[in-house]
Amino acid sequence: MIKKFLSFEWKQFTRASYFQKGLAIKILLILAALYFGGIAIVMGGALFFILKKSIPEVDPIIIVNNFLIYWFLFEIVIRYFMQQLPVMNVKPLMIIPIKKNKVINYLLGKTALSFFNFLSLFLFLPFTVVLLAKGYPVLNVLCWFGSVVLLTLSINFLNFLINKSNTYFYIIAPLLLILIALEYFQIFSTSELAGVAFNAIYNQPYLIVVCALILYGLYRLNFNFIKKGFYLDDTVSKKVKEVNAVDLTWMNRFGSIAPFLKNDLKLIWRNARPKQVLMMSFLFLFYGLIFYTQEIYRETPAFLAFASMFVTGGFLLTFGQLVPSWDSEYYKLLMSQNIPYRKYLESKWYLMVVAVAISFILSTPYLYFGWEIFGMIAAGAVFNIGLNSFITLFGGALNRVPVELNVKAKAFSNTNGFNPTQMLIALPKFILPMLLFYVPYKIFNWEAGLIVLALSGVMGIILKNFFLSKIEQVYQKGKYKTVSAFGEKAS
Template sequence: MISKFLNLEWKQYFRSSHWQSGIALKVIMVFFALYLIVSFLAIGVGGYYFIKKMYPEADPLQMVNSYLVFAILGDLIFRYLMQKLPIMNIKPLLFLPIKKSKLVHYVLGKSSFSFFNFMGLFFYIPFAIVLIKEGYIISGVLGWLVTMILIIQIANFINFLINKSNIALGAIVVLLASLIGLQYYNIYDVASFGGRIFDAIYNTPLYCLIPLVALIIVYYLNFKQLSNQVYLDEAVNKKVEEANSVDLSWADKLGDVAPFIKNDIRLIWRNKRTKTVFLMSFLFLFYGLIFYTLDAYKNSLPMLMFASLFVTGGFTLNYGQFIPAWDSAHYKMLMSQSFRYRKFLDSKWVLMVTMTTILYLLSFPYLYFGTNIFLMITAGAIFNIGFNSLFLLYAGSFNRKRIDLTKGGFGNTQGTSATQFIIIIPLMLFPMLLFWVFDKFVGHNSGFIVVAAVGIISLLLKNYAMNFIEKKYIKDKYAMINAFGKES
């Protein structure tokens, strides 16, 4: 039966129109996956020797064990945002004499072979081999390795249970942030406590039976949950939800663009993918912490400029690159209405600028890292408001991929084409190049000024730019209507 399921999956994948139209994107994704694999392999093989070189007195295994608690929680968050649950199209199979339990076991078993599960193994397995080579007890290392493999699978099935719960995601984020805060401010040594747990598994390999029991429990919970949902009446009945109305009368003060702004706000909040983009834009506020706190980047000002663009540009970059595909489901109806196209574009611009401004105001705590860092963030915010918002609107005229807003957010490549990968080059590299040139030959203060100046000049030329962009959209209007009318 499993072979028949696999055969159906194979035919469905290669016969779909998505496969025929998305080969270029798949090639890019394969190269990205290979990059991640090579990176994890390099860390797994060289991690032991790097730790030994940097901290000669430390035990590399104990140091890795100390931070596994943070890594496991981070992996859960990453999975929630990025991993697509491999739900098989089982509606046609519900009419056939196939045991429901077999369908559920297949779906759960298939999830165990997710790329997200294999990715960690490219670190843990080479690291374990190096440990054995360096004289660690073989049984202890194997017990540790088995534990890590089991924890990866536990995280996979926990993700099944919590995948649609924003409360669960918030709880994990708060827990991780709290543990990092306790460690950073020396309130409690979380790393040492977590390290002792995994050190105990190395010293007593039989402890690996504990995560095995935990894996059996979460698998059983998933089996029960999915079994209760795999019914024919569940498949044919559509869930009807009553839309909650929100008072958006305050938007009337924005003038002619108010109706479009209201529609955009409703679209963002009522659909999974757009809501994910909106909520994730606030997580991008913490992107700078990765760069501003690491010594490796403190002397690389262009990289800090790169991070500064993301701090305030999370919404603009992620939402703007799919304009006007967000409206693809009703684009034909929208284009049949009597309004000036400029108002439609202005509403998108106002939305991006407003969110960038809000994120900039929320970035004020970065003053803790010094005025130079905050000047970078300020210059990046001005650049996002002035240049990036207009550039993304123009780039949107090349979008020809329909988006189904009811589907998940992260890990969903629907609507993605080569356009998204091409436009990211000038958006990111242009300000970095500007900053690097003026920082090297004039001084880093001039780098802030030039990046901000490009944003200000773009703002001053906004009216001319919007007229040009409007003409481009009108020219491609019917090509977009035709493209958006096709099912992905």
């Protein structure tokens, strides 16, 4: 039966109209997996010797066990935002005599092939080999490694539940945040307790049974969750939801673009995917903490310009890059109306401008790092409004991949939208602000770099009508290709 399932999926993939693009993406993903997997193998092999040299008085296995909880927390976070869960078209299988259990087991089994599961294997297998070569007890080491693998698979199924069920998300996410807060404020040491547990697993090999039971329990939870909704009528029927109307009459002051702005706000308010993107854009505000707190970056001002652009450009980079895909479900209707394309694009521009302005206001706590840093953030905000917004809108003309509004997707899983041209268009968003600041800074001083970066944005605002006209021409030229692409949804 598994062979038949694999055959179905292979035929679906090879017969799809996006086969060539999908094949290219999968090759790139395989190369990326080989690259990061290679790094993990090297790090795993060197980990024992690095720890032995850095902290010679403590056994490396004890150090690893004490910090293993942080690795698993990192896995939970990175999986939630980046791991693409397996998808299978089960509707046709519901009307033929195939047992539900086989389909569900196959679907859950596919999750075990995720790269994130192999990442732990690549990291801890070389470390395990080194431990065995150094004469550590064979049974203890192998059972410890087996426990790590079982816990990694457990996190895989935990991520499945978090992504598929809001109930589990609202239970698990606050619990993790509470434990992290207790650790941070030194009220209760979760890491110390976890370290004791992992050391116990190493010292008492039979405790691997506990890890196996955790994996089995999470697997059964996933199995029962999927089976509960594995019915044709539940899959096909539409759920009627009460829509809460929001009074947006105050937006009428924006004139002819008001209907588009209202539509975008309703789209964000009522649908799952835009809400997720909005949350992601808020997290960009904390991007500066990575750069402004590290002396190595403060000594390289070009990286500070890069970070400053990200601090206020979260919404622009996440929501803006999927224009006009957000409207893909009703794009044909939109284009059949007697509305100017220019107004449609202008509304998207104003939406991004307001988002940048709000992000700039929320970034005022960065004054803690000094006026130079905050001045950089201000210059980056002007650049985002004046130039990055137009670059983003122009790149959107090349994005013809539909977005399902009520499907939760990974932040970086919209791989069908990838093409080399779009990637080239995205490069100025990151490289241009660095060059605009760094060249005047190197020739003159810091203030000159800020002025040039800010003036480039001011110049973009002055030339707003010119840029929008040129972008409108690009959208008009590819209008029918976009309509046709949005009508064909990749399964």
